Amino acid sequence: MKKKVALFFCGLNLYAHPHYFLDSSLQIDENIVKNFWKFDALNSKILMFDFDKNKNKILDKDEKEEFLKANFYKLKANNYNIFLQNEEKEFEIIPQNVEVLYENRKLTIYFDFPYELKGETTFCTMDEKIYLAYKLEDLKTNLKTDIQKSEYDYCIGVTK
Template identity: 30%
Template structure:
C-alpha cells in the first residue's frame, strides 16, 4: 500500500517530494491563531504510483470512490506523525487537533493533498511562534518553494514575519552529537529531520 512514511524502508534521504503552501488564519481581533490550512502538491513519480495502486478499474483515472480511498489512506498514514506539522511557541511543541478529514485531488497528473488543522488550546500571538512541515522518517521531502507560499492573514503590526531556511551543513554541524551512525541507518526513531525544515517564524509582543 502506498504510504507517506514507510519506516521499514526509509533511509537518511527522501524518496517522495512535494511543494507546500501554508495559510495561517487569525481570530477576528488578531490576537490568536485559529487554523492552519495546508496544501501539498506531490511529484509526478509518486503521483503515478498512487494512480496505479488505486485505479482499481484500470481506466487511468480515479473515480470518486477511488479518490475517497486515497484520502482515507493518506489520512491514516499521516495520523501517527501529527500530519507532518511543526507548531512551536518559544521552542515548545503546540498540540494540534487532528483535522476532521483531508481532501485529495489530481491536478495535471499530480496528487494534491489539502487539510485544515486547529490548535488544541488557544494559540495566542505572543512570543516566538514557528510553523512548518516535515516528515520525521525522512521518507518525504515537503518544502515551500518561495517565501510567498507561507501566508498569514492580516498579521498585526506588533508581529514580525521571518521565513527560516536552515543551511543543511550548519544544521548538521550544530547537531553533530545527535546525528549518530544509528540515525543514518534508521532515522525513523528520531525527530531530527525537523532541523532541516523550512519554517515561518512569527515574533510578537506579549499580549496582556
C-alpha cells in the same frame, strides 16, 4: 561483532533520503492553517496507478479514502509531520476538511486545522524518517513571519 552490526545499521540512516517530494503551500491566519501538499508528477502517476482502480483519472470516494488511509492518516503518529507550538503549548494536529485532488498530472492533499495564535508561534514540517520532503512553495499570511528552509523541510516563526 555486535559493534560492527550496530555501526552498519546506524550508517544506513545517514544515507536515508525522501521517497516523496511535496510542494507545500500554506495559508496561515490567526486561528487556522490551510495546507496544500502537492506530490511531484512521477509519484503522482505511481500513486494514481495504485489507487485509481477504475482508471478514470479521478479518485472516487472509496479510492480517496483508501489513498488517505495508506498515505495520510498514518502520519497521525507523528502529528502529521507538523510541529506547531506557541509560548503556552504544543498543538495536536487534527486535520479538517481533508480532500484529495488530481489535476494537471499532480496529486494534491488539502487540509486545514485550527490553532490559536498567541505570542510567538512556530510552525515546522518534520518527518523523522525522511520519507517525505516538504518544499515551501507559497505562503499566504498577513502575519509577521521568519522562514527557515532546508532541502527537506521548513520552519516558520509567526507573530502578529
